Amino acid sequence: MNIATPAVKTAKDYASDQEVRWCPGCGDYAILKAVQKTLAELQVDTEKTVFISGIGCAARFPYYLSTYGFHTIHGRAPAFATGVKLTNPELDVWVVSGDGDALSIGGNHLLHVLRRNVDLQLLLFNNEIYGLTKGQYSPTSRVGTRSPSTPGGSLDTPVSAGSFALGAGARFFARSVDTQQKDLPVVLKRAREHRGASLVEIFQNCIVYNDDAFAGFTDRSVAADAQIHLEHGKPMLFGKERNKGLRLKPGRLELEAVTLGEDGITEADILVHDETDRAMATLLVGMEPPSLPVAMGVVFCDPAPSSYETGVLAEVDAIQSSRPGTLAELLTKGNTWTVS
Amino acid sequence: MNPAALKVDLPELKSGGLLILDSGSFNERNFTKAGYQQDPREDGSLDDYRIVEVDMSQMTQDALKDSGLTKKEALRCKNMWALGLVYWMFGRERKPTQDWLTSKFAKRPEIATANIAALNAGHAFGETAEMGEDLAAFSIPAAKIAPGLYRNITGAEALSWGLVAGASGADLKLVFCSYPITPASSLLHTLAGLKNHGVVTFQAEDEIAAVCAAIGASYAGGVGVTSSSGPGVALKTEAIGLAISAELPLVIVNSQRAGPSTGMPTKTEQSDLYQSVFGRNGDSPLVVLAARSPADCFDVAIEAVRLATKYMTPVILLSDGYIANAAEPWAVPEAETLPRFPVTFETNAEGFHPFKRDPETLARAWAVPGTPGLEHRIGGIEKASDSGNISYDAENHQRMTNLRRDKVLGIAKDIPAQAFEQGGSDDRLVLVGWGSTYGPISRAVDNLRQEGLPVAHLHLRHIWPLAENLGELLSGFEQILVPEMNDGQLVTLLRSEFLVPAEGLNKVTGKPFKIAEIEAAVRARLEA
Numbered sequence: 001m002n003i004a005t006p007a008v009k010t011a012k013d014y015a016s017d018q019e020v021r022w023c024p025g026c027g028d029y030a031i032l033k034a035v036q037k038t039l040a041e042l043q044v045d046t047e048k049t050v051f052i053s054g055i056g057c058a059a060r061f062p063y064y065l066s067t068y069g070f071h072t073i074h075g076r077a078p079a080f081a082t083g084v085k086l087t088n089p090e091l092d093v094w095v096v097s098g099d100g101d102a103l104s105i106g107g108n109h110l111l112h113v114l115r116r117n118v119d120l121q122l123l124l125f126n127n128e129i130y131g132l133t134k135g136q137y138s139p140t141s142r143v144g145t146r147s148p149s150t151p152g153g154s155l156d157t158p159v160s161a162g163s164f165a166l167g168a169g170a171r172f173f174a175r176s177v178d179t180q181q182k183d184l185p186v187v188l189k190r191a192r193e194h195r196g197a198s199l200v201e202i203f204q205n206c207i208v209y210n211d212d213a214f215a216g217f218t219d220r221s222v223a224a225d226a227q228i229h230l231e232h233g234k235p236m237l238f239g240k241e242r243n244k245g246l247r248l249k250p251g252r253l254e255l256e257a258v259t260l261g262e263d264g265i266t267e268a269d270i271l272v273h274d275e276t277d278r279a280m281a282t283l284l285v286g287m288e289p290p291s292l293p294v295a296m297g298v299v300f301c302d303p304a305p306s307s308y309e310t311g312v313l314a315e316v317d318a319i320q321s322s323r324p325g326t327l328a329e330l331l332t333k334g335n336t337w338t339v340s
Numbered sequence: 341m342n343p344a345a346l347k348v349d350l351p352e353l354k355s356g357g358l359l360i361l362d363s364g365s366f367n368e369r370n371f372t373k374a375g376y377q378q379d380p381r382e383d384g385s386l387d388d389y390r391i392v393e394v395d396m397s398q399m400t401q402d403a404l405k406d407s408g409l410t411k412k413e414a415l416r417c418k419n420m421w422a423l424g425l426v427y428w429m430f431g432r433e434r435k436p437t438q439d440w441l442t443s444k445f446a447k448r449p450e451i452a453t454a455n456i457a458a459l460n461a462g463h464a465f466g467e468t469a470e471m472g473e474d475l476a477a478f479s480i481p482a483a484k485i486a487p488g489l490y491r492n493i494t495g496a497e498a499l500s501w502g503l504v505a506g507a508s509g510a511d512l513k514l515v516f517c518s519y520p521i522t523p524a525s526s527l528l529h530t531l532a533g534l535k536n537h538g539v540v541t542f543q544a545e546d547e548i549a550a551v552c553a554a555i556g557a558s559y560a561g562g563v564g565v566t567s568s569s570g571p572g573v574a575l576k577t578e579a580i581g582l583a584i585s586a587e588l589p590l591v592i593v594n595s596q597r598a599g600p601s602t603g604m605p606t607k608t609e610q611s612d613l614y615q616s617v618f619g620r621n622g623d624s625p626l627v628v629l630a631a632r633s634p635a636d637c638f639d640v641a642i643e644a645v646r647l648a649t650k651y652m653t654p655v656i657l658l659s660d661g662y663i664a665n666a667a668e669p670w671a672v673p674e675a676e677t678l679p680r681f682p683v684t685f686e687t688n689a690e691g692f693h694p695f696k697r698d699p700e701t702l703a704r705a706w707a708v709p710g711t712p713g714l715e716h717r718i719g720g721i722e723k724a725s726d727s728g729n730i731s732y733d734a735e736n737h738q739r740m741t742n743l744r745r746d747k748v749l750g751i752a753k754d755i756p757a758q759a760f761e762q763g764g765s766d767d768r769l770v771l772v773g774w775g776s777t778y779g780p781i782s783r784a785v786d787n788l789r790q791e792g793l794p795v796a797h798l799h800l801r802h803i804w805p806l807a808e809n810l811g812e813l814l815s816g817f818e819q820i821l822v823p824e825m826n827d828g829q830l831v832t833l834l835r836s837e838f839l840v841p842a843e844g845l846n847k848v849t850g851k852p853f854k855i856a857e858i859e860a861a862v863r864a865r866l867e868a
């Protein structure tokens with residue numbers, strides 16, 4: 001008998017036959033490419049993988065993959081995904097949301113899916129704008145953002161996805177950038193490996209309504225000094241020369257960037273990244289240029305012994321196998337009488 | 341009755357009815373508290389009734405003087421004394437109540453003993469007291485009921501068990517997702533206790549998450565069920581539209597309460613019929629079923645799961661606060677005789693697309709994630725009828741709208757023809773009811789027919805689609821009267837569907853119809 005070995009899948013095998021319909025130059029293309037590449041590197045089974053999205057430009061994502069996909073309603077994707085995992089925990093479920101989808105209309109669901117720790121990969125495409133509805137400011141837009149709905153500049157303080165996630169009790173938070181084709185798959189793989197809810201914030205350029213929103217730290221000329229790529233167990237160094245590092249300000253719970261060799265600073269003064277340190281993660285997600293670099297990579301990863309759906313289903317299984325119920329017994333339990 | 345109860349409940353009593361007054365509580369203090377200026381026994385307001393005065397407080401205390409209970413504790417047993425008297429009047433067995441008291445107060449046997457003593461004392465009073473004609477025992481022969489095994493069941497239990505039986509009939513896992521709200525929470529509580537039947541329950545962060553998780557469950561190949569009351573169902577509306585568009589099974593239970601908005605959470609009403617049949621954006625047909633009584637919830641829940649899974653459609657099951665909490669005797673069905681309708685998921689990749697339909701039922705193929713070769717994408721955007729891919733084509737949208745409508749209307753072929761509960765086409769007036777008005781309507785029709793009046797009763801379980809023969813049945817009547825605990829909803833549906841001169845009999849006081857109210861309305865019309 002000839003048992004055909006399954007052909008090795010390439011990134012192309014993870015693309016669907018649908019024409020991709022984002023604006024030319026949109027950062028979503030790069031993310032799609034990185035995801036397809038990641039799926040190929042992991043050789044995931046398309047039939048066991050589900051991409052679930054809300055509504056928005058980002059949320060069109062599932063149509064372009066050859067896996068199962070469910071394009072749901074605005075903001076609610078985490079809730080659909082929770083129902084899927086409670087029904088078939090074997091499925092590998094990814095959730096794709098925009099910043100409005102995840103943090104505005106769907107903020108409540110994101111909060112609860114993170115604290116419950118449902119085993120999902122949640123990808124948040126943050127372009128700091130409502131792309132699909134033509135450019136209104138979003139909950140992640142910086143103060144002063146001019147948009148059709150805020151012609152005089154927005155007034156409200158933006159929400160930080162990282163602080164939100166850590167505050168909600170998330171056990172995995174990572175960051176990357178659409179164009180970082182080398183780093184993004186690494187972060188995606190870590191997210192998938194993590195048993196529990198893993199939130200990945202991906203800075204995504206909306207070329208039409210918010211072009212270059214992240215140029216201040218992603219532009220080649222500044223990236224090395226304006227970003228730090230975290231690695232567990234390694235000193236938190238950055239900069240073109242890798243001569244800058246992070247340390248705690250003496251006497252304060254606050255980070256500062258220092259330069260090796262200046263004021264007697266040596267590598268021994270630089271903090272080592274411990275991705276299980278929640279308090280440090282809270283400081284790291286708050287870093288902003290120019291005084292501090294933007295934290296990239298796996299900022300926080302501290303898995304719980306088990307994920308939510310595993311716990312729920314284990315309880316059901318344990319009760320059902322110790323005293324399996326039959327319909328006959330259910331209907332006749334308690335007080336009954338016979339009429340003859 | 342004490343003065344307070346008399347004040348509130350006297351209007352419910354028919355003239356000539358029997359009033360048993362607890363004379364011990366008829367004092368100045370209680371008159372003032374109840375809002376009486378003077379003793380109602382002396383102002384002529386009770387002239388229309390037969391009155392029996394018994395000092396129940398004293399008699400209860402006397403019966404319990406050796407029980408070791410304080411006076412205050414003993415007086416709490418007064419209702420059992422009254423129940424004992426009523427049991428004597430109607431020739432009822434005391435044993436089930438005695439057993440219930442014993443188990444209810446298993447941890448405080450002295451309380452159980454005292455309550456049973458009070459019950460027995462009330463009964464003995466009836467037997468020995470010389471009350472003459474006034475308190476003659478009513479001999480009510482045992483109702484003619486079919487032989488078999490019986491139990492008491494509440495609406496919440498019957499509905500929960502029906503969902504379990506429905507999921508079992510479909511051979512699927514039941515995933516129940518809900519957010520607490522009165523009077524719907526009892527379903528969540530009951531089902532959370534049925535894990536030994538493999539039931540998964542999920543208390544979501546809100547009603548939207550609950551319905552979305554239920555849809556996710558169906559998408560993954562389970563029976564997704566969500567439940568709420570009107571305000572919560574309103575929140576679920578957008579997601580229900582997605583289930584209609586993506587054509588996924590879903591059961592939405594609505595335990596109705598008085599509205600609008602928060603309304604009167606603990607008062608019963610059946611005012612969410614419009615919300616169920618019409619309350620969504622777009623042309624968005626689904627199935628609506630209504631349970632008529634606590635026990636009926638069992639069969640209706642099974643039917644809801646059957647239709648949802650067979651036709652890939654959301655089904656709204658209407659119950660109400662009264663049905664959910666009331667209990668009634670139920671002839672327990674044999675588990676082996678319950679309906680079976682096992683679901684077969686699509687597995688054949690040849691010619692597959694997610695909106696491929698069964699030509700008979702028009703249901704789309706149900707292909708669940710995990711099935712090799714059937715990977716596909718679905719969502720709420722309109723899809724091409726022949727590929728399932730996104731389509732904004734005008735003709736296609738017309739076609740898909742028609743398909744969704746015809747699929748749901750076609751279910752009329754798969755449900756029982758509408759039958760009369762009582763009477764028939766020869767009668768002059770028909771009462772058309774749905775939901776928990778069943779009890780008072782059927783009693784009223786029974787009484788009126790015994791008087792020889794030409795009244796018939798139709799009671800609808802299937803609110804949408806309506807039974808195929810309903811229009812024809814209605815067209816034969818001179819008068820159609822639709823009693824509803826709302827401001828006129830089914831009546832509008834019937835008028836618009838069948839162009840019949842149906843008339844509403846509407847009541848929204850938070851209380852069920854009285855039999856006499858329905859009788860009076862019918863008489864007035866037949867005499868007119």
Ligand SMILES: Cc1ncc(C[n+]2csc(CCOP(=O)(O)OP(=O)(O)O)c2C)c(N)n1
Nearest residue numbers: 055056057058074098099100101130131132
């Ligand atoms: C219930 C509901 N409200 C509003 C909308 C309109 N809407 C669609 S997408 C969107 C915001 C999209 O922004 P974001 O989530 O950041 O995604 P992006 O398009 O930027 O990728 C809005 C307001 C909708 N589809 N549904």
Ligand code: SF4
Nearest residue numbers: 023026057131206207
């Ligand atoms: S509007 Fe912005 S986010 Fe949306 S597709 Fe165009 S570039 Fe991308």
Ligand SMILES: [Mg+2]
Nearest residue numbers: 098099129131
């Ligand atoms: Mg956005």
